[in-house]
Amino acid sequence: MAPFESSDQTIDGCSVDVAASSLSWVSPTGSDRQVDFKDIVGVVRNSDSSPGYRVLYLKSIPSEEENNESIIRLSKLDIVSLPAGLSPFLVDLPGHLRREEPVQVVISTRSGTGTAKAVFQDIVEPFLQYLGLEYRVYETQSAQTILELSRSHFLKNACAGIPQTILLLSGDGGLVDLVDVFYKSTKTLQVAPDIGLIPCGTGNAMASSIGLRSGPASGLRALLRGQPSSVPAFAASFSPGSQLVVDEGREHAPIDLQSDGSSLTIYGAVVASWGLHAALVADSDTAEYRKFGSERFKMAAKELLHPADGTSPHRFQGQISLTTVDQRTGEQSQQILKENEHMYVLATLVPRLEKDFLISPDTEPLGGQMRFLRFGPLSGDEAMRLMILAYQGGQHVHDELVTYQEVERVRIDFREDLERWRRVCIDGKIVAVDQGGWMELSKEPRHLLNIIKPCE
Ligand SMILES: Nc1ncnc2c1ncn2[C@@H]1O[C@H](COP(=O)(O)OP(=O)(O)OP(=O)(O)O)[C@@H](O)[C@H]1O
Incomplete structure (x- = not known):
């Protein structure tokens, strides 16, 4: 890391109005400037050679395009002394930003509505530059890019014992690619990478779950103030013949065998689902639907719940077995659900699947518990009512139609x-299980990756 240069436009008089939660100053050109506290990302000390402080803040700039939307950019203000009102924002650069290795930035160009590159240019790159950090940028060229990078760079560094910080400008897809490559490797890892999330996807389940709910800027605040915490993962194993569904549902691709050739397994950190949730994620993963951001899930849900031919929603057939553990005795027991028809079935390690979609309110983020949630066949309107309750603070789990419990393992035999x-659906990836096949989910005992979690 190079010490950053303080700019020649250092301001020696700025004032803080604590009551109004704002910082004001007069720019070198004589204009009055003001920043709301909520737009301050952090304040850092300048290097010893140029004393003073640097305030990083977000600035809204009118877009040059006709849509009247404004662009958020990161700006800096260099000040000679720190007014008392700003001291809560002062941070020392954390260890994950003081590495010999440059910060490795991954821009997933197709995430969400395709904003990751602009987010990088407008806020992430200025952040890295204003802090004097060295960085290396990778842009995705295909759905394989993050998998390839994970194998060729990130895994290699982890095995060589090189501490590394990876900044993911993506949705959950970027994270799950890393998780899958790391957990499938049979190599001995020396040091877990620290992953910073800059939410740019559609659902951003992991980012929302750990508290990054105000867009990419919340990712920057977490980078400055957060701490690495290990990412719990699960393994989803499939019967032979199961395949990934890719290219908007048009193609199939093999699931990589474990490196030891033993089973068809995908590792995830967010959610494994079947029924309505998996169908709506799969149906809405098209370029056409992606334009609508997270609305795409609701649009696809409507079509599944109210089929155009006027029939009732599909009744998903299969047998589900759950393995639970008695918290007092530690004893495991297995239970086969008596219901063989289902509508919504999922197991998750996170509380939120979207910013406001609180699917598992009892789950502590990164706490390592897996929770199972299910309801059986319902009318479209009834199912929609439960979904809406999930958006209202996760109230669906109190409904008598919903099964909600902590589990160790889940097995589904599809009929x-x-x-x-x-x-x-495994963290957004779609797998078509072979006819007569099964899926088994289990919590992973290993912890191979860290995520930078904001401090409460
Ligand atoms: N240049 C590209 N060409 C083709 N596919 C890409 C490209 N860049 C990224 N992708 C793929 O697009 C998908 C984006 O997934 P990601 O999870 O980041 O966003 P999302 O699906 O919008 O968000 P979320 O998973 O949070 O709902 C991933 O499968 C990724 O591999």
Whole structure:
């Protein structure tokens, strides 16, 4: 890391109005400037050679395009002394930003509505430059890019014992690619990478779950003030013949075998689902739907809940077994659900699947508990009512129609003829289970990656 230069436009008089939660100063050109506290990302000390402080803040700039939307950019203000009102924002650069290795930035160009590159240019790159950090940028060229980078760079560094910080400008997809590569490796890892999330995806389940709910800027604040915490993961194993569904549902691709060739396994850190959730994620993963951001999930849900041909929503057929553990005795027990028809089935390690979609309110983020949630066939309106409750602070879990419990393992034996109803979702990836096949989910005992979690 190079010490950053303080600019020649250092201001020696700025004032803080604590009551109004704002910072004001007069710019070198004589204009009055003001920043709201909520837009301050942090304050850092300048290097010893140029004393003073640097305030990083977000500034809204009118867009040059006709849509009247404003662009958020990161700006800096260099000040000679620190007014008392700003001291709560003062931070020392954390260890994950003081590495010999440059920060490795991954821009996933197709995440969400395709804003990751602009987010990098407008706020992430200025952040790295204003802090004098060295960085290396990788832009995705295809759905394989993050998998390839993980194998060729991130895993290699981890095995060589090189501490590294990876900044992911993506949705959950970027994280799950890293998780899958790390957990499938049979190499001995010496040091877990620290991953910073800059939410740019559609659902951003992991980012929302750990508290990054106000867009990419919340990711920057976490980078400055947060702490690495290990990411719990799960393994989803599939019966032979199961395949990934790719290219907007048009193609199939093999699931990589474990490096030891033992099973078809995908590792995840967010959610494994079957039924309505998996179907709506799969159906809405098209360029056409992606334009609508997270609305795409609701749009696809409406189509599944109220099929155009006027029929009732599909009744998903299969047998579900749950393994639970008695918290007092530690004893495990297995239970086969008596219901063989389902509508919504998922197991998750996180509380939120979207910013406001609180699917598992009892789950502590990164706490390592897996929770199972299910309801059986319902009318479209009834299912929608439960979904809306999930958006209202996770109230659906109190509804008597919903099964909600902590589990160690889940097994589903699918009894569907059509592949369309045998699609499962693993952190956004879609797997078509073979006819007569099964899926088994289990918590992973290993902790191979860290996520930078904001401090409360
Ligand atoms: N240049 C590219 N060409 C093709 N696919 C890409 C490219 N860049 C990224 N992708 C793929 O696009 C998908 C983006 O997933 P990601 O999870 O980041 O966003 P999302 O699906 O919008 O968000 P979320 O998973 O949080 O709902 C990933 O599968 C990724 O591999």
